[in-house]
Amino acid sequence: MATKTIKVEYISRVEGEGALDLEIAGGKVTSAQLRIFEPPRFFEAFLRGRGHEEIPDIVARICGICPVAYQMGAVHAIEDAFGVKVEGQLRALRRLLYCGEWIESHGLHVVMLHAPDFLGYPDAIQMAAQHGDVVRRGLALKKAGNEILRVLGGREIHPVSVKPGGFHRVPTKAELAPLAEELKRARDIAVDLVRWVAKFPFPDLEQDYEFVAMRHKDEYPLNEGRLVSNRGIDLDIADYETTFEERHVARSTALHSLIKGRGAYLVGPMARYALNFDRLPASIQGLAAEAGLGPVERNPFKSIIVRSLEIAYASEEALRIIADYERPEPAVLLEPRAGVGYGCTEAPRGICWHRYEFEEDGTVKTAKIVPPTSQNQPSIEADLMSVATSMIDASDDEIRHRCEQTIRNYDPCISCSAHFLKLTVTRL
Numbered sequence: 001m002a003t004k005t006i007k008v009e010y011i012s013r014v015e016g017e018g019a020l021d022l023e024i025a026g027g028k029v030t031s032a033q034l035r036i037f038e039p040p041r042f043f044e045a046f047l048r049g050r051g052h053e054e055i056p057d058i059v060a061r062i063c064g065i066c067p068v069a070y071q072m073g074a075v076h077a078i079e080d081a082f083g084v085k086v087e088g089q090l091r092a093l094r095r096l097l098y099c100g101e102w103i104e105s106h107g108l109h110v111v112m113l114h115a116p117d118f119l120g121y122p123d124a125i126q127m128a129a130q131h132g133d134v135v136r137r138g139l140a141l142k143k144a145g146n147e148i149l150r151v152l153g154g155r156e157i158h159p160v161s162v163k164p165g166g167f168h169r170v171p172t173k174a175e176l177a178p179l180a181e182e183l184k185r186a187r188d189i190a191v192d193l194v195r196w197v198a199k200f201p202f203p204d205l206e207q208d209y210e211f212v213a214m215r216h217k218d219e220y221p222l223n224e225g226r227l228v229s230n231r232g233i234d235l236d237i238a239d240y241e242t243t244f245e246e247r248h249v250a251r252s253t254a255l256h257s258l259i260k261g262r263g264a265y266l267v268g269p270m271a272r273y274a275l276n277f278d279r280l281p282a283s284i285q286g287l288a289a290e291a292g293l294g295p296v297e298r299n300p301f302k303s304i305i306v307r308s309l310e311i312a313y314a315s316e317e318a319l320r321i322i323a324d325y326e327r328p329e330p331a332v333l334l335e336p337r338a339g340v341g342y343g344c345t346e347a348p349r350g351i352c353w354h355r356y357e358f359e360e361d362g363t364v365k366t367a368k369i370v371p372p373t374s375q376n377q378p379s380i381e382a383d384l385m386s387v388a389t390s391m392i393d394a395s396d397d398e399i400r401h402r403c404e405q406t407i408r409n410y411d412p413c414i415s416c417s418a419h420f421l422k423l424t425v426t427r428l
Helices: 043-047 052-062 067-082 088-119 124-153 173-197 237-243 269-279 282-290 300-323 372-390 396-408
Strands: 004-008 018-025 028-036 212-215 226-229 244-247 256-259 339-347 350-358 364-370
Touching: 004 396, 018 372, 018 396, 028 372, 043 052, 043 364, 052 067, 052 350, 052 364, 067 088, 067 339, 067 350, 088 124, 088 173, 088 300, 088 339, 088 396, 124 173, 124 300, 173 282, 173 300, 212 269, 212 339, 212 350, 226 237, 237 244, 237 339, 237 350, 256 372, 269 282, 269 300, 282 300, 300 396, 350 372, 372 396
Parallel strands: none
Antiparallel strands: 004 018, 018 028, 212 226, 244 256, 339 350, 350 364
């Protein structure tokens, strides 16, 4: 049989710029390479020499969709290095801010970027002609999440209120009250969304993932916890690099993350769900059962259901936090010192790990940030191999479409590549 190459020169409806090269030879898929050609952005490099107070506002610019993930990972790492623990209502407010990010990010992806794949539309604009009410409700979810970011963070994109030790300003109980009414509507929309996406036609694919996520002693994970997997990993976040490693591949400006000696792993909604199902409230567990899910889901195409469940969960959790809220002092004091600090939180797309080394005056000596998409890239490519192999006799257009859909299962944020790449030039 002839060798052929199927190319997706530009992958649409994802954050950032990438492409796919698929090689088929002798009736078999021999290579599936996700190319990341968006320029590297050097965040780790230009954090060096900056004061610790600057870090949250700088790292928020890594992503316009999930800035809170980077801010929360950073402030936790700073506080870890300086020996400070934020508790009580300040901690709850951080969790509320994170709920807002999950709602707006997941809502955008599920309705506007991913649902068109299952219903046969090229984009959400054309989908709106037949499903206008769904699109409007998806936009309402985005608005509800953004409103939480505005009230707590000062603005909807790249919040400016987050600081080491807490916030520059915290809202009054009266300021949070209007959010509750909007969140009640968001919760109802999310429940209906779960029921809607559960009826989509899903390709038949089961993958044997090693799930990796944070796990907290009594919460569904957002800001804190240990790193665990379904194959025995159970680490303090400070020990991340003892088990995980990053590698540079020539086709990508984002590094690939692997488990040492084992290879690819999966982070994000399906991993969180599988490793923390028992931390979900009964209402969300019941909704999952209604949608046809068990405590573990291994079909990556059904990640759209799990994302929708997390919107419902984040709406309920936000309502709980607002109901229990009493206004605290904006921040706890911290004193800079030399040291190393670690932070890890659950971005909408999966764990986001930070490590900072500080000088005595609190300036950054070194920084390392590992975003979710770089951790998922090897799993994305493994899924692509499985999907393409299962439809080897289909037309190139059918294979191309299904592969794009496979990539969008992950809601990849290609723009979140933060590393300073080592460049080696060989001249012959």
